[in-house]
Amino acid sequence: MSFRNTPLAVIQDVDKETLLTPELRAEIDKHVAKYPPEWKQSAVMPALTLVQDHNGGWLSRELMDQVAAYLDMPETAVYEVATFYAMYDLEPVGRHKVCVCNSISCMLGGAEELMHHIEKKHNVAPGGTTADGKLTFKEFECLGACRHAPVVMVDKAYHECVTPDAIDKIIDDLD
Amino acid sequence: MSDDKITLEIDGRLCTAVPGEMIIAVADREGIAIPRFCYHEKLSIAANCRMCLVEAEQGGRPFPKPVPACATPVNDGMKVLTRSKKALDAQRGTMEFLLINHPLDCPICDQGGECELQDVSMGYGEDVSRFSERKRVVKDEDLGPLIATEMTRCIHCTRCVRFGAEIAGLRELGATGRGEDMRIGTFVERTVAHELSGNIIDLCPVGALTSKPYRFTARAWELTSEESIAPHDSVGSNLRLHIRGSQVMRVHPRDNEAVNECWISDRDRFSYEGLSSPERLTEPLLKRNGQWQTVDWQEALHAALEALQAPGPDQLGCLISPTATLEEQYLLQRLVRTLGSDHIDTRLRQQDFRGDAADPTFPWLGLPIAELEQQQGVLLIGSDLRQEQPLLAHRLRMAALDGATIALLNPYALALNHASLQLVAAPPALASELRALSQVLGKPVQGATVEISDRHRQIATALQAAGKAGQGLVLLGALAEADPDYSLIRALAAALAETAECRLGFLAAAANSIGSRLAGSLPHRLPGGAAPKRPGLDAQAMLTDPRQGYLLWGLEPDRDFADPSLAMAALRSAKQVVACSHFKSAALDEVADVLLPISAFAETAGTFVNAEGRWQRFQGAVAPAGDARPGWKVLRVLGTMLEFDGFGQNNAREVHDEVAHACSGLAPDNRLSDARALTAITERSAPSAGALTRIGNLPIYASDALVRHAPALQRTPLAESLAVYLHPQQAADLGLTEGDQVRLIQGAGSHSGSGSVGDNAAAKEARAPVVLDDRIALGCTRIPAGVDGSEALGPIIGPVRIEKIGA
Amino acid sequence: MAENQNTVCFRTMHLDARVRHTLESYRSVGGYRQWERILREKPDPDQLINEVKTSALRGRGGAGFPTGLKWSFMPRSKPDQKYIVCNSDEGEPGTCKDRDIMRYNPHQLIEGMAIAGYCIGATIGYNYIRGEFYEPIARFDEALEEAYAAGLLGKELLGSSIDFDLYTHLGAGAYICGEETALLESLEGKKGQPRFKPPFPAQAGLYGKPTTINNTESLASVPVILEKGGQWFLEQGRPNNGGPKLFSVTGHVARPDNFEIPLGTPFRDLLEMAGGVSGGRALKAVIPGGSSVPVVPGDVMLTTDMDYDSITKAGSMLGSGAVIVIAEGTCMVKVLANLAHFYAHESCGQCTPCREGTGWLARVLDRMLAGQGRTQDLDLLDNVAGRIGGRTICALGDAAAMPVQSFLKHYRFEFEYLVEHGRPLVEAA
Ligand SMILES: Cc1cc2nc3c(=O)[nH]c(=O)nc-3n(C[C@H](O)[C@H](O)[C@H](O)COP(=O)(O)O)c2cc1C
Ligand code: SF4
Numbered sequence A: 001m002s003f004r005n006t007p008l009a010v011i012q013d014v015d016k017e018t019l020l021t022p023e024l025r026a027e028i029d030k031h032v033a034k035y036p037p038e039w040k041q042s043a044v045m046p047a048l049t050l051v052q053d054h055n056g057g058w059l060s061r062e063l064m065d066q067v068a069a070y071l072d073m074p075e076t077a078v079y080e081v082a083t084f085y086a087m088y089d090l091e092p093v094g095r096h097k098v099c100v101c102n103s104i105s106c107m108l109g110g111a112e113e114l115m116h117h118i119e120k121k122h123n124v125a126p127g128g129t130t131a132d133g134k135l136t137f138k139e140f141e142c143l144g145a146c147r148h149a150p151v152v153m154v155d156k157a158y159h160e161c162v163t164p165d166a167i168d169k170i171i172d173d174l175d
Numbered sequence B: 001m002s003d004d005k006i007t008l009e010i011d012g013r014l015c016t017a018v019p020g021e022m023i024i025a026v027a028d029r030e031g032i033a034i035p036r037f038c039y040h041e042k043l044s045i046a047a048n049c050r051m052c053l054v055e056a057e058q059g060g061r062p063f064p065k066p067v068p069a070c071a072t073p074v075n076d077g078m079k080v081l082t083r084s085k086k087a088l089d090a091q092r093g094t095m096e097f098l099l100i101n102h103p104l105d106c107p108i109c110d111q112g113g114e115c116e117l118q119d120v121s122m123g124y125g126e127d128v129s130r131f132s133e134r135k136r137v138v139k140d141e142d143l144g145p146l147i148a149t150e151m152t153r154c155i156h157c158t159r160c161v162r163f164g165a166e167i168a169g170l171r172e173l174g175a176t177g178r179g180e181d182m183r184i185g186t187f188v189e190r191t192v193a194h195e196l197s198g199n200i201i202d203l204c205p206v207g208a209l210t211s212k213p214y215r216f217t218a219r220a221w222e223l224t225s226e227e228s229i230a231p232h233d234s235v236g237s238n239l240r241l242h243i244r245g246s247q248v249m250r251v252h253p254r255d256n257e258a259v260n261e262c263w264i265s266d267r268d269r270f271s272y273e274g275l276s277s278p279e280r281l282t283e284p285l286l287k288r289n290g291q292w293q294t295v296d297w298q299e300a301l302h303a304a305l306e307a308l309q310a311p312g313p314d315q316l317g318c319l320i321s322p323t324a325t326l327e328e329q330y331l332l333q334r335l336v337r338t339l340g341s342d343h344i345d346t347r348l349r350q351q352d353f354r355g356d357a358a359d360p361t362f363p364w365l366g367l368p369i370a371e372l373e374q375q376q377g378v379l380l381i382g383s384d385l386r387q388e389q390p391l392l393a394h395r396l397r398m399a400a401l402d403g404a405t406i407a408l409l410n411p412y413a414l415a416l417n418h419a420s421l422q423l424v425a426a427p428p429a430l431a432s433e434l435r436a437l438s439q440v441l442g443k444p445v446q447g448a449t450v451e452i453s454d455r456h457r458q459i460a461t462a463l464q465a466a467g468k469a470g471q472g473l474v475l476l477g478a479l480a481e482a483d484p485d486y487s488l489i490r491a492l493a494a495a496l497a498e499t500a501e502c503r504l505g506f507l508a509a510a511a512n513s514i515g516s517r518l519a520g521s522l523p524h525r526l527p528g529g530a531a532p533k534r535p536g537l538d539a540q541a542m543l544t545d546p547r548q549g550y551l552l553w554g555l556e557p558d559r560d561f562a563d564p565s566l567a568m569a570a571l572r573s574a575k576q577v578v579a580c581s582h583f584k585s586a587a588l589d590e591v592a593d594v595l596l597p598i599s600a601f602a603e604t605a606g607t608f609v610n611a612e613g614r615w616q617r618f619q620g621a622v623a624p625a626g627d628a629r630p631g632w633k634v635l636r637v638l639g640t641m642l643e644f645d646g647f648g649q650n651n652a653r654e655v656h657d658e659v660a661h662a663c664s665g666l667a668p669d670n671r672l673s674d675a676r677a678l679t680a681i682t683e684r685s686a687p688s689a690g691a692l693t694r695i696g697n698l699p700i701y702a703s704d705a706l707v708r709h710a711p712a713l714q715r716t717p718l719a720e721s722l723a724v725y726l727h728p729q730q731a732a733d734l735g736l737t738e739g740d741q742v743r744l745i746q747g748a749g750s751h752s753g754s755g756s757v758g759d760n761a762a763a764k765e766a767r768a769p770v771v772l773d774d775r776i777a778l779g780c781t782r783i784p785a786g787v788d789g790s791e792a793l794g795p796i797i798g799p800v801r802i803e804k805i806g807a
Numbered sequence C: 001m002a003e004n005q006n007t008v009c010f011r012t013m014h015l016d017a018r019v020r021h022t023l024e025s026y027r028s029v030g031g032y033r034q035w036e037r038i039l040r041e042k043p044d045p046d047q048l049i050n051e052v053k054t055s056a057l058r059g060r061g062g063a064g065f066p067t068g069l070k071w072s073f074m075p076r077s078k079p080d081q082k083y084i085v086c087n088s089d090e091g092e093p094g095t096c097k098d099r100d101i102m103r104y105n106p107h108q109l110i111e112g113m114a115i116a117g118y119c120i121g122a123t124i125g126y127n128y129i130r131g132e133f134y135e136p137i138a139r140f141d142e143a144l145e146e147a148y149a150a151g152l153l154g155k156e157l158l159g160s161s162i163d164f165d166l167y168t169h170l171g172a173g174a175y176i177c178g179e180e181t182a183l184l185e186s187l188e189g190k191k192g193q194p195r196f197k198p199p200f201p202a203q204a205g206l207y208g209k210p211t212t213i214n215n216t217e218s219l220a221s222v223p224v225i226l227e228k229g230g231q232w233f234l235e236q237g238r239p240n241n242g243g244p245k246l247f248s249v250t251g252h253v254a255r256p257d258n259f260e261i262p263l264g265t266p267f268r269d270l271l272e273m274a275g276g277v278s279g280g281r282a283l284k285a286v287i288p289g290g291s292s293v294p295v296v297p298g299d300v301m302l303t304t305d306m307d308y309d310s311i312t313k314a315g316s317m318l319g320s321g322a323v324i325v326i327a328e329g330t331c332m333v334k335v336l337a338n339l340a341h342f343y344a345h346e347s348c349g350q351c352t353p354c355r356e357g358t359g360w361l362a363r364v365l366d367r368m369l370a371g372q373g374r375t376q377d378l379d380l381l382d383n384v385a386g387r388i389g390g391r392t393i394c395a396l397g398d399a400a401a402m403p404v405q406s407f408l409k410h411y412r413f414e415f416e417y418l419v420e421h422g423r424p425l426v427e428a429a
């Protein structure tokens, strides 16, 4: 018997109707339906993503607990997932996330200069958020679009072959 | 199955194995040591530490890379080299990686001297560290009063995490983050609250998780070790006591697959702290003119003898804690019976003795403990099993994970860590629930039944199916035993078991409850289980019909009885009370006349007979506290002073042998002599209007005096305090809400079985806060027993009135 | 050259960019004909698997394992539910081909997955797409909708008894989930920690059931193999190296792009298609198969052909087909440090050598770049890498080790110079 190949399911004795919002529950249910009934936990990643989007880009402990309750998972298992994947933020973030790829192809294409530029211009270190709360700036690993190096992901959009001038324009256009 | 065997070679030695076994398991069997950190027999394989890398070849073709012995299945004709240059090089490499971020603070580490990392690393004699970067420092988490953390030492083997998921059934510890940032912890810093949590201390190969009470008190090499048997439940876990001087410094499990495997409960691990409690009784005391005086043993023994003889045979009652050793119980009954009394009992928490005549001679679990895991259907009646017998709960959990149906019938629903079917009913209805189950199976029993629901059908048919397969079991627990209708419940359970072709089993409540049956320390049993000519008074009758003299053994009279108020009243009214005790207490101060300090757990040799009828002998490991003496010796002296026969034993072993001789040929057997007739017993009246039934469960850390005096256990979240747990609806009906303070009244005479007790006529009163809990059946309220404040209450299961204070 | 470009996964490339991903476009190049034929004729799956075997299609995810052979491991007769899982977690630095398959030709992947499902007896498929791929995800989901609406996916397809349901599952930022068993763990709602093998996914994969995992490109190649025949596909490449393959050419080239060209094409030609080394610089080095494979000096590459066997001969691996071009003037210590940080950051952390070793390597390299290097650091790097490689649960350990060893082998002098002078050789030049 191993927790590796059996669902972690615990019976979370709460009224599911009190968790999250009805819209989020409906969205999560769509994902749950993709997997075998005893493997509701397969939907934990999409659920966390939905909840994070709904919560202004980050996951609070309370929200993770609610996801755990909703999917009948141990809370710890949800924390494990949320801390493992780079796209989850567990602390409040800026209104926008600017993620600069600094893996090999992008580095060869000038990502480092780009990062320094952002750092200086917005006075924010990688992993930090600007004082005005507009941006959270992150260094990312390869975004899988290397032929357009350097690549920057701003919220949900990729920007390709980004120069310092281009990133200024992109950031200026954000609210 | 011999043709299923294969042979392989490990380090040149020919070994046989079953296909699919891992290399490490075969090597372990052969005594070939392969270093490992993450592998553990009882846990799933993780193969993450990479310490067990070995060289292997199959059919003359070497594997291209070293393989992990813990995760590589053996094959016929395989050749394994565990200490070749390649293997050692791989192991050395892993060792270096494990050490680079390890603080190497062995001199101040509690694990020092018994650390698997330290042990293994010595074997490789690596040159000075080549690692000159900054070491990782990990923030510690407070996991509560039992477990100390030093997470910088963690080597991420995940044994503790797997233990939580697989054995405890509670995933509190996890591995969050990834890569170098992976951290073992609860992430949100919470107390690990589980009755088996301490096992992660043993599992942790390094000093990341250590015992908090033991912390910094001793170094491993200062300790000597003695074997022992745990005294708090009827598992009888095998222990290893670690001792310095005359003090137990800590307690570890001793492997015994049949009993406790490699686990012990936290109760068994941390109760030793009670041994050095300032409340220990360390010298003989005599009450003179209402004042306690320290006296020497000689004087105390003379006083005791006088007190025991004064009341006359029929007026002497002997009440014994069921945790007393077999030897103590045997000599006690011999003393009391030679004094002419059969009024002796250890069943202090039982209220209904109407079934005594039908009692089996040698009741037991009904099957060996290990076989619990193979059951396919189990019905637990009246048992808060995780609190009562943590390791038996673990066995049943294993059965549940294997697909068994675990059904429960209780006055409150239990929080379990596996799937279960629970029936919840207030005590007067427990019998009707059982009748309903019998009725589903087409064998109705006379008397009322509840309406049959799907759940009844589900449970009954699952039991029957399991019974047909020879893997069905009906178990009676401590809450059933405490029920005012125990005889009836037991008879109905027996009838149901018979119908469903299941075995019937008893979850003996205490370490030596079954020993009492064999030692003869019961009113209706002589040594070896024979019946005396005329049974004496049982524990309840000795109190409702008070005696003039009492001999108390190893108990706290205001905590250890089914009805503490009744017990205290009876003891108060007695002329002479001799108490042999491990602890001082206000209650004993008040009612006793002679106090004799006796040795506690670990301080005396003795024998416990566990739930499965296994006799387990142990030796005294440390000297008794202060001037206390081993119980059996005190009794021997008393007998000799009275010039009674049969007190000439030279050592505990001889006492044991006498009991064993009396029991020769006796085998465990749960058949009731007349079960069907007993089903006709009338139920005791339901509580009168306006009263609820109190369910006085015994919380895990209130079970006996030693545990109650163990400070760390008392600080855990599992240590309950007095409160009134009510179903929200019930509370609403009573006009109560969470946190309200209420007065509890368990009035005299409300107990139908009680007679008239002199000064017991006044109502008893206690105060406690209301806690809402929807797991409690309507019609009752859970009010724990054995905890502070519960002394003032009446029957652990019986009517109670609740009044809001200030209303 | 142009006539044998874009013949398989990119066969919709010539169509109008605004619509080339639609069902209609895909049908216009012969799409779904193979799937419909299977639904109509229900051919023996073994016959189809044999066709794939003939094609010598090797897994495009990096390991290069023959796809037909992999499919034949599935216990088809077992009554268990079986799964086909597509690995679209594309995260190997330098690799950006699967993204374009999903953006430009998503239906071909769907058809490939359906056919693979039929061959291995799986009625359910999941496409695991990395979470950052918002645009490709949307494209793929749109295509799924179209395919369902057209009755190409779902139950009892085209009135046959054949079911095939296909779902997307999104990652959330972890390179390690590209490792197939980590991917399965992630699909099961857990951290993406690779499983040790055995058991292999074909015995106990997703939810403990027999499972085949293939790369996006591998699966998208299948419809064309069935349409044109395994022999045709094989002949596009070289023996044992069947078919065309997608190469993501990035780094110091004038026109970085994806090129679908026959295996065996000389590197020199590929470099030319990508516009040559950018800025008119000389070629210094090439990492020919994604960041995890050994680096090859430029002059060696210029005489090497782009197929699995030739690249192996050149001392590296074809991997995912990501060709990272490095021009003269680039500090190789810095490049290696970048790679080392990647692996340290992406290690799942479960096994000791990788968890502890990748960080160690990165720190030593950082220290060297900061001018604090020591002579013994070179051997240390080599030795630590050697203690990671081959001793971990998954191949990330090897991926972290191989670049270190190859960089030291080919560019040792740059490391030595840095240690001695406290600054990189290229700056001195
Ligand atoms: C660390 C690591 C990362 C990987 N990343 C990917 C990936 O992003 N995409 C992929 O298809 N295969 C990746 N693989 C290879 C897969 O494990 C697997 O071999 C592949 O998906 C099988 O498909 P194929 O046979 O079609 O190539 C990775 C392997 C490792 C060890
Ligand atoms: S705390 Fe101990 S048992 Fe748990 S992972 Fe760390 S080293 Fe292993």
Ligand code: SF4
Residues within 6 Å of the ligand: C176, C193, C194, C346, C347, C348, C349, C350, C351, C352, C354, C355, C392, C393, C394, C395, C396, C397
């Ligand atoms: S090699 Fe690295 S990524 Fe792979 S399982 Fe081990 S720690 Fe995880």
Ligand code: FES
Residues within 6 Å of the ligand: A101, A102, A103, A104, A105, A106, A107, A141, A142, A143, A144, A145, A146, A147, A149, A150, A151, C092, C093, C094, C095
């Ligand atoms: S390296 Fe930047 S997108 Fe791949």
Ligand code: FES
Residues within 6 Å of the ligand: B035, B036, B037, B038, B039, B046, B047, B048, B049, B050, B051, B052, B053, B068, B069, B070, B071
């Ligand atoms: S004991 Fe085998 S890898 Fe840990």
